[in-house]
Amino acid sequence: MKAAADPVVICAANNWDEVKLADRHMAEHLTEYAPVLYVDPPISHLTRFNAPEVAASLKRPRLRRIAPGLTRYTPVVPPKPMTPAMLPLTNAIARRQLRRALRRSGARRAQAVLSTWLFVDAYGVCGERLRAYWWRDDPVAAAPLWRRPAERLAAGDRRLTEASDLVVSVSGSVATDLRTRGFAAAHLPNGCDADFYAGVDEAPDPPDVNLPGPVAGFVGHLNARTDLALLEAVVAADVSLLLVGPRDPEFEPERLDALLAQPRVAWVGSRPFEDLLPYLKTIDVGLVPYANTQFNRNSSPLKVFEYLAAGKPVVSTPLPEVRSLLTHLVAQAEAPGDFAGVTIREAAAPRNPELLAERRRFAARHSWSARAEELAGLLDLRPGPDRGGSDGERG
Numbered sequence: 001m002k003a004a005a006d007p008v009v010i011c012a013a014n015n016w017d018e019v020k021l022a023d024r025h026m027a028e029h030l031t032e033y034a035p036v037l038y039v040d041p042p043i044s045h046l047t048r049f050n051a052p053e054v055a056a057s058l059k060r061p062r063l064r065r066i067a068p069g070l071t072r073y074t075p076v077v078p079p080k081p082m083t084p085a086m087l088p089l090t091n092a093i094a095r096r097q098l099r100r101a102l103r104r105s106g107a108r109r110a111q112a113v114l115s116t117w118l119f120v121d122a123y124g125v126c127g128e129r130l131r132a133y134w135w136r137d138d139p140v141a142a143a144p145l146w147r148r149p150a151e152r153l154a155a156g157d158r159r160l161t162e163a164s165d166l167v168v169s170v171s172g173s174v175a176t177d178l179r180t181r182g183f184a185a186a187h188l189p190n191g192c193d194a195d196f197y198a199g200v201d202e203a204p205d206p207p208d209v210n211l212p213g214p215v216a217g218f219v220g221h222l223n224a225r226t227d228l229a230l231l232e233a234v235v236a237a238d239v240s241l242l243l244v245g246p247r248d249p250e251f252e253p254e255r256l257d258a259l260l261a262q263p264r265v266a267w268v269g270s271r272p273f274e275d276l277l278p279y280l281k282t283i284d285v286g287l288v289p290y291a292n293t294q295f296n297r298n299s300s301p302l303k304v305f306e307y308l309a310a311g312k313p314v315v316s317t318p319l320p321e322v323r324s325l326l327t328h329l330v331a332q333a334e335a336p337g338d339f340a341g342v343t344i345r346e347a348a349a350p351r352n353p354e355l356l357a358e359r360r361r362f363a364a365r366h367s368w369s370a371r372a373e374e375l376a377g378l379l380d381l382r383p384g385p386d387r388g389g390s391d392g393e394r395g
Contacts, residue, residue: 006111007035007071008379009102009126013116013136015040015054016072020273022136022190022302023116029372031069033381037105038066042075042094042120063104073101082119084152091120099125112379114168118156123163130379133160135169141295145224168378170300173320186378189300189321191371194364196277197309203277209266211240214347216315217283219276220303222267223248227291227317228255233336234287234343235262243267244279280310284347288316292334304330309363311356313346315339329359 008030012023016038027038040057048055062074075097081090102110102125109127116134123131139157143150161167161178167185169175178185216239218231235241241264247256260267271279280286286307290296300321307314308329316322317339318332331346333339364370 005034005382006109006129007037007102007105007107008381009037009039009098009110009113009122009128010134011039011098011113011115011117011120011122012041013134015043015051015057015074016066017054017057019270023134025191025193025368026372026375027070028067029368030375031067032369032372033376034111035069035105035107036071037102037107037110038070038072039098039101039122040072040074041117042077042081042090044077044079044081046079063101071105073098073105075101087119094120095122095125098122102126111381114375114379115160115164118153118160121159121163130166131164132166132168132379133164135167135171135174138171138174138295138298141293141298145295166378168375171298171321172324174298188371188374188378189366190302190305191366191368192302192305192309192363194305194309194360194367194369197280197306197311197363198360200277200281200310203281206268206278206282208268209242209279209282211242211264211266211282213240214284214344215240215242215282216285216287216343216347217242217244217279217312218287218289218303219244219279219306221245221248222256223251225290225293225296225299226251227289227336228252228259229336230287230289230317230339232259233340235259235264237340237344238264239340239343239347240264241266242279242283244269244271244276246270277310280307280312283312285343286310286312286314287343288314288319288322289339290317290319292317305363305366308359309367311359313349313359315343315346327362329362 010027014021014023027036030036057074064072066072075094077090077093080086112130112132113122113126113128114132114134115122116136139153140150143153167178167183168188169185170189172187175185175187216234288301288303297320304314314330316330316332317334322330331342333342
């Protein structure tokens with residue numbers, strides 16, 4: 001039997017069963033270059049009570065073949081795994097389980113470990129050639145969103161940065177800053193599943209939305225990242241608003257309740273990635289209403305590319321990663337009145353087949369497939385004679 005290529009181990013920020021985000025997209029496309037072992041964040045048996053969406057992850061087998069070349073593993077650790085008191089035990093158990101999962105998958109070592117784990121040390125147990133920190137979000141600025149002490153997040157970020165051979169950052173300014181401080185760092189923004197969104201025009205109408213046009217849409221979390229003044233201004237300008245995504249109950253509850261109660265606003269809650277097309281079909285313009293905060297300034301908004309891949313015009317606040325795209329396809333405005341005015345203009349523009357095709361071509365250049373090719377180069381992946389890998393032992 002031919003030897004399989006050594007895998008890439010992705011220590012992910014999100015459980016596979018949660019909403020499909022960057023780590024799942026990247027894992028699926030990176031299999032073009034090497035087998036991938038996708039490792040969920042460690043959870044305990046009590047997680048099923050406060051996060052029922054990941055309860056199925058606790059069922060056996062916890063090592064599962066998802067697709068050719070793609071295996072998933074769920075580490076299970078004692079309760080309250082990330083508290084300072086429990087973290088040493090979490091580390092010991094998670095590292096032992098990670099080593100066993102790699103062996104059971106049929107591999108002896110990893111080409112690279114790509115980690116997002118600030119507190120659990122995933123390095124050294126997979127015999128990896130390269131250790132890379134996937135800098136997906138600004139962890140210090142995320143303290144209010146993640147409800148963790150900024151000091152702990154800063155310490156975790158520093159530990160992982162110093163332990164890594166390479167930092168792969170979604171923020172160009174963060175990558176530049178790290179290089180000036182002597183760290184190896186590369187800029188790799190988020191991407192989109194361009195092929196998936198190409199089918200938006202054939203999608204059925206959503207059964208739970210009945211809004212008069214024009215309709216502006218926002219797909220994402222309603223939380224402290226969101227500038228509610230922008231959304232309020234859009235509705236005040238007689239533009240309907242479709243909101244798709246979860247709501248943080250602690251984020252300006254009275255003000256958000258008032259917005260959602262307006263007759264031209266529809267909030268459908270969270271929807272699986274696979275169910276988004278009907279909602280995107282409904283909107284005339286996609287919104288990226290992010291506030292001017294440090295977290296957002298260091299972010300790479302997925303939605304810009306996803307709206308464009310669906311052929312929709314985009315209105316965004318002028319975040320650095322948006323400005324760096326240097327394209328006329330994304331209208332930018334910051335003040336509420338300006339944001340609403342640009343939204344009206346973009347939503348009212350006649351449907352232009354040439355412009356629609358240009359948006360989709362632009363999105364395709366920023367697809368997850370293109371991002372995976374870039375990452376494969378950064379990680380210097382070396383396919384083996386049997387790139388698909390093995391099914392691995394289940395257990």
